[in-house]
Amino acid sequence: MDGNGRWANERGLPRIEGHRRGAEAVKRTLKAVQDNGVKIITLYAFSVENWNRPKKEVDALMKLLERFLADQLPVLIKRKIRLRVIGRYQELPERVQDRLRKAEAATKDFTTHTLALALNYGARTEVVDAVKAIAKAAQAGDIDLNALDYDGFRPYLYTSDLPDPDLVIRTSGESRLSNFLLLQAAYAELYITPVLWPDFDETHFKAALADYASRERRYGKTAEQLQAT
Numbered sequence: 001m002d003g004n005g006r007w008a009n010e011r012g013l014p015r016i017e018g019h020r021r022g023a024e025a026v027k028r029t030l031k032a033v034q035d036n037g038v039k040i041i042t043l044y045a046f047s048v049e050n051w052n053r054p055k056k057e058v059d060a061l062m063k064l065l066e067r068f069l070a071d072q073l074p075v076l077i078k079r080k081i082r083l084r085v086i087g088r089y090q091e092l093p094e095r096v097q098d099r100l101r102k103a104e105a106a107t108k109d110f111t112t113h114t115l116a117l118a119l120n121y122g123a124r125t126e127v128v129d130a131v132k133a134i135a136k137a138a139q140a141g142d143i144d145l146n147a148l149d150y151d152g153f154r155p156y157l158y159t160s161d162l163p164d165p166d167l168v169i170r171t172s173g174e175s176r177l178s179n180f181l182l183l184q185a186a187y188a189e190l191y192i193t194p195v196l197w198p199d200f201d202e203t204h205f206k207a208a209l210a211d212y213a214s215r216e217r218r219y220g221k222t223a224e225q226l227q228a229t
């Protein structure tokens, strides 16, 4: 979800106003996701690198997140959406953790729709955390390193219970992944739109889905092989 700052700058508003409008776009998008039959969405809300922003902006983002979780929990429950957090949870402010735990607990039994929030998330951090856990398990004799393959590695990622993304949408025209789900998105279709995140709405979401539907996913095979199946 990129472009909040630019959206605000273009209007001579403080950056946080862009983030506030970004939160509104999140609400719209959640509805669009459900209305268009998409079951799982992961929102990259705060990266491990975002701590390097001015303290004032980080504090405001955390406040906004806290408020968002408080007023969206009834909506998640009403729409039967499970909340999942991926990222280093324990390093988030206590009050945010508290809200997250409450929301996760209250929605844990919903099985059809999932909202995953990437918070204090970084793909490199995730891989390092996974490698550490694997090393521990190997030391304890719980896994056989010689037999380890990607299927054995997967459960150590933050996303152990989530499928890989089919489509990654990046707003504000930037053509990069910025440390987002690097392993899981290995075969994801990328969709880049110039739309700034606060302006993103169902029309843009539908355009992304239509574009996705036109892609041929070959997973290393040839087009001829796919036609034969």
Ligand code: IPE
Pocket (backbone or CB within 6 Å): 001, 002, 003, 004, 005, 006, 007, 019, 022, 045, 046, 047, 050, 061, 172, 197
């Ligand atoms: C929002 O957009 C993403 C967050 C980290 C919350 P930005 O704040 O990165 O917006 P730009 O890139 O300055 O436009």
Ligand code: MG
Pocket (backbone or CB within 6 Å): 002, 003
């Ligand atoms: Mg940005």
